[in-house]
Amino acid sequence: MTFYSFTGAIEQGLVFGLMALGVFITFRVLDFPDLTVDGSLPLGAAVSAVLITKGYNPWFSLGPAMLAGFVAGMITGILTTKLKILHLLASILTMTALYSINIRVMGGRPNLSLINSTTVFDPLRGVVDKLGINPWLTSSILFLFLASVVVIFIIWLLRTEFGQALLATGDNPGMITSLGVNTHFTIVMGVGLSNALVALCGALTAQNQGAAEVGMGVGTIVAGLASIVVGETIFGTRRLTVRIISAVLGSVIYRLAIAVALSVDIFTPSDLKLITTILVIVALCMPRIKDHFRNRGNRSNA
Amino acid sequence: MLEASELTKYFNRGTVNEVMALNGLDLTVTPGEFICIIGSNGSGKSTLMGCISGTAPPDYGKTILNSQDITLWPEYKRAGLIGRVFQDPLAGTCASMSIEENMALAVRRGRRRGFRKGVGNHERELFRSTLARLELGLEKRLTDPVGLLSGGQRQSLTLLMSTLIQPKLLLLDEHTAALDPKTAGLVMDLTCSLVEQERLTTLMITHNMQQAISFGHRLIMMHQGKIILDFDQADKARLTVRDLIQQFHSAAIDLAGHLSDRLVLG
Numbered sequence: 001m002t003f004y005s006f007t008g009a010i011e012q013g014l015v016f017g018l019m020a021l022g023v024f025i026t027f028r029v030l031d032f033p034d035l036t037v038d039g040s041l042p043l044g045a046a047v048s049a050v051l052i053t054k055g056y057n058p059w060f061s062l063g064p065a066m067l068a069g070f071v072a073g074m075i076t077g078i079l080t081t082k083l084k085i086l087h088l089l090a091s092i093l094t095m096t097a098l099y100s101i102n103i104r105v106m107g108g109r110p111n112l113s114l115i116n117s118t119t120v121f122d123p124l125r126g127v128v129d130k131l132g133i134n135p136w137l138t139s140s141i142l143f144l145f146l147a148s149v150v151v152i153f154i155i156w157l158l159r160t161e162f163g164q165a166l167l168a169t170g171d172n173p174g175m176i177t178s179l180g181v182n183t184h185f186t187i188v189m190g191v192g193l194s195n196a197l198v199a200l201c202g203a204l205t206a207q208n209q210g211a212a213e214v215g216m217g218v219g220t221i222v223a224g225l226a227s228i229v230v231g232e233t234i235f236g237t238r239r240l241t242v243r244i245i246s247a248v249l250g251s252v253i254y255r256l257a258i259a260v261a262l263s264v265d266i267f268t269p270s271d272l273k274l275i276t277t278i279l280v281i282v283a284l285c286m287p288r289i290k291d292h293f294r295n296r297g298n299r300s301n302a
Numbered sequence: 303m304l305e306a307s308e309l310t311k312y313f314n315r316g317t318v319n320e321v322m323a324l325n326g327l328d329l330t331v332t333p334g335e336f337i338c339i340i341g342s343n344g345s346g347k348s349t350l351m352g353c354i355s356g357t358a359p360p361d362y363g364k365t366i367l368n369s370q371d372i373t374l375w376p377e378y379k380r381a382g383l384i385g386r387v388f389q390d391p392l393a394g395t396c397a398s399m400s401i402e403e404n405m406a407l408a409v410r411r412g413r414r415r416g417f418r419k420g421v422g423n424h425e426r427e428l429f430r431s432t433l434a435r436l437e438l439g440l441e442k443r444l445t446d447p448v449g450l451l452s453g454g455q456r457q458s459l460t461l462l463m464s465t466l467i468q469p470k471l472l473l474l475d476e477h478t479a480a481l482d483p484k485t486a487g488l489v490m491d492l493t494c495s496l497v498e499q500e501r502l503t504t505l506m507i508t509h510n511m512q513q514a515i516s517f518g519h520r521l522i523m524m525h526q527g528k529i530i531l532d533f534d535q536a537d538k539a540r541l542t543v544r545d546l547i548q549q550f551h552s553a554a555i556d557l558a559g560h561l562s563d564r565l566v567l568g
């Protein structure tokens with residue numbers, strides 16, 4: 001693996017770590033499998049790209065991008081809570097609708113180039129160069145900073161009264177309702193927050209790779225799950241703080257693993273989603289496989 | 303304290319499976335009263351609790367609690383007034399969260415939850431001293447996940463949690479039914495001491511006739527969505543388990559009588 005493919009994998013791991021944190025909030029905190037993310041990632045990219053091409057500050061464009069993601073998540077939440085549509089189906093509905101919306105946002109095109117536009121990385125590149133660091137690492141440094149901020153934010157949030165209510169909503173909704181929490185509200189807010197983070201990831205990815213593209217969200221949920229399960233398998237699931245940090249670390253390890261896989265000649269980039277899916281299946285089955293072998297051991301001892 | 307009038311609740315309304323779970327039930331509970339509710343399966347006991355707690359709002363009727371008309375309040379809004387313990391010992395706590403986190407959730411019952419600390423430092427002392435009453439050693443395990451506790455320990459914790467903020471009304475839905483006899487006895491003793499100490503207005507559903515006779519100030523028997531017997535403390539003192547079982551049988555005969563009427567008319 002070359003230096004560039006290595007740093008590229010770290011960079012991607014960190015930026016998609018933001019997405020993994022979003023998926024962590026729905027999948028692990030709220031126990032809500034949310035496929036909206038496949039649509040809200042390009043939504044964030046589209047909103048940011050459109051604003052940048054219209055001449056807005058690239059930093060400013062991240063705000064509306066996150067807001068758009070938040071609203072997309074809220075819609076899934078409202079479909080689930082108020083209209084009683086199964087969460088998985090509700091999120092597929094929002095995701096499907098977002099495909100059309102994303103093309104509309106980009107003015108009827110399936111993609112929008114940012115090649116000649118200023119992004120959040122351009123002013124930083126000079127600063128990084130002056131500090132004597134390879135400017136190639138600019139985006140990695142920025143993503144590391146942003147991922148750390150979001151990790152700290154989520155650790156803080158989940159320790160607040162509201163965050164504890166979110167955790168309880170995922171664990172035992174009947175109990176927390178009997179203690180006066182409106183779970184419809186916590187679900188809508190939680191799924192909204194999750195998709196805001198995913199949209200932020202989409203906006204930054206678009207700026208980093210120089211284009212927003214309607215198909216860039218395909219497989220987001222699978223990559224997010226892969227990051228979480230890789231993190232949990234390596235760093236354990238005992239403490240919540242550790243689990244939050246390991247979602248980002250899992251994302252980095254996952255991207256590194258992909259880079260290694262792609263450096264082997266038999267695989268092409270289009271095999272990526274197949275490899276990821278197999279990885280997720282294995283990781284999700286791991287506890288059961290372990291149990292199976294443990295029980296066999298017990299039986300032979302007896 | 304609680305005034306329920308003409309509560310009526312149907313299930314599967316308008317289908318061949320229509321069931322009238324509550325049939326114009328009236329119930330007035332005075333402050334500090336501890337009422338035991340008995341009745342056969344399907345007599346409407348749990349539906350009555352559901353109407354009061356908001357999980358199954360009635361089709362007709364009115365519920366007034368603490369001089370507020372709560373008939374149309376959603377369940378989470380009523381929670382500020384009502385403490386609840388469920389039949390399933392796992393239903394009242396969050397397994398993945400610690401003992402102190404669960405108690406902190408309960409101490410905020412009915413309050414707005416903002417961005418202050420989820421578990422306040424000053425609260426831990428309160429939690430520790432409250433848990434010490436159980437004599438289960440839980441006060442030393444504040445940060446242990448509740449999932450590690452036994453059913454009896456979890457039910458005791460749920461009971462403590464439901465009274466951590468004094469409720470205007472405490473609803474106990476067969477809360478000892480899933481426990482072994484010894485643990486059930488301990489949880490029942492704890493129930494009595496909490497209810498007496500705080501003079502809590504309490505409704506307790508039970509299938510245990512001895513419990514129904516020994517505990518509380520009033521005993522109600524339900525049948526087909528109505529209250530068919532209502533004993534005050536003096537009447538209760540004279541009751542035996544045998545009398546109650548007798549009443550169950552006569553209620554069943556009454557039902558059979560209705561059936562035969564229908565058969566004749568049919």
